[in-house]
Amino acid sequence: MASRIASILAGGEPVGSKVTIEGWIRTRRDSKAGLSFLAVHDGSCHDALQVVAPAELANYASDIQRITTGCSVRCIGELVQSQGKGQSVELRADSVEVVGWVDDPDTYPMQPKRHTMEYLREVAHLRVRTNIVGAITRVRHSLAQAVHRFFHERGFFWIHTPIITASDAEGAGQMFRVSTLDLANLPKTPDGKIDWDKDFFGKEARLTVSGQLNVETYCLALSKVYTFGPTFRAENSNTRRHLAEFWMIEPEIAFADLAADAQLAEDFLKFIFKELLRERADDMAFFEKFVDPECVKRLTSMVETKFERMDYSDAIKTLQSSKEKFEYPVTWGIDLQSEHERFLTEKVVKGPVAVINYPKDIKAFYMRLNADEKTVAAMDVLAPGIGEIIGGSQREERLEVLDRRIEEMKLHAADYWWYRDLRRYGTVPHAGFGLGFERAIQYATGVENIRDVIPFPRAPRQAEF
RNA sequence: UCCGAAGUAGCUCAGUGGUAGAGCAGGCGGCUGUUAACCGCCGGGUCGUAGGUUCAAUCCCUACCUUCGGAGCCA
16 A cells, blocks of 8 residues: 555654655656656645655666656655755655656646646646645645534534525526526427426526525524535626636524624634644645745734624725725715725724625625614625625514515515525524635635636636536 | 737747747756756747738738636625
């Protein structure tokens, strides 16, 4: 059985022991002193292991000296103290077997040099062999595990809300259609419309844009629940912050108000980033050095700083009385622009802040109406360096108020019959929030384009891999 | 979708109205317990696509495609 390079570099194998490693070549350097140095990575950690291959090996000239970046190898040998600088231990090889050659080294897309992220995106099947995408991938995993650990340890249940939805009541944005109908020969009703009754589900179906409405049903039985899964938006968004397919985390808690929701959001962010700093110090050091010098400081600060709370109305007053010149003017009733959010969290609070109680007209129908009848119990958690990172709310649990809001927003109560049922049968105050997983990864690593923090990005005109 | 920028060797880029260069990568050789090493030599490009202007276009013009950045939408 091969050892993981992570375990070897962490001191899990004593010097002098015989080990086998399996991985891919980063670089080969020959020395005429009669040996070659192979930097081998297996993805288990950020660093590669240096393998020293002496010229006495039987296949030295035939194989080892022909090794290029990207070849896969199996190396067996003794773990020894390194004679050179840059690594503490290295593998003195008794055998180096090339498991897979690189066909044409001249055109192998990955080279031992710095590539642009744009270029790497064009070779998404190979880009994970680079330092940076490997690091992103391990960070992504570590954060995902921390998310589940946070909720599990606090008694939350993970609910697998559906990917396909036929309710068309989720509200947020353009949705992808799901259909098995023959596009070239659509069945029609007598009045010439598409006969959706002939489609797979007997009605129009789409990919979900949020698991929230579904997860609320489970919340009102299991008390503490969350979703963590893929979400889809068919918006023609071409930005470094949007994907057509992304992962979202949406906890929902029963017998809870907005204050409890904000506290949950604070505890949650602190937990996952603390765990990340602990588990992936190697990769975070890499991001700090090559991608974003502030990233570790930013996370450390968030973990240690108490989040403030600020009423939306106070936030507006603060913005209005500031001397800052904003591109968008500030009046009560507007949705805060990115520049406003950054100002509040970076200049006013100088730390994370939960802005609460937004005007009802700029928020969704399901958010709970406050006593002033003008605002709803919504919150946005803002953080320095990014602005909004979490959005959430207390949900409207009073049926008559919910119905009024549905009507005001020109929605159809009938579309929400099962959602309304929750308010008819044993309703309780409850609250939740949503976090875009990829945006959390961007925040943690400083990677600028969201397409680089998901293995295979889906965006307008982009679904090659 | 709107605004702006860019597409020249495998990669990163420079460059000129008279069909092009560098660094890295690759091949060969030299050198070294090396650290995306270093030194020398060599191969490699219908300059995004399609039209147009011109004696002549990679360079100027138009359209399109693609990518990037910003905006909107939002997570």
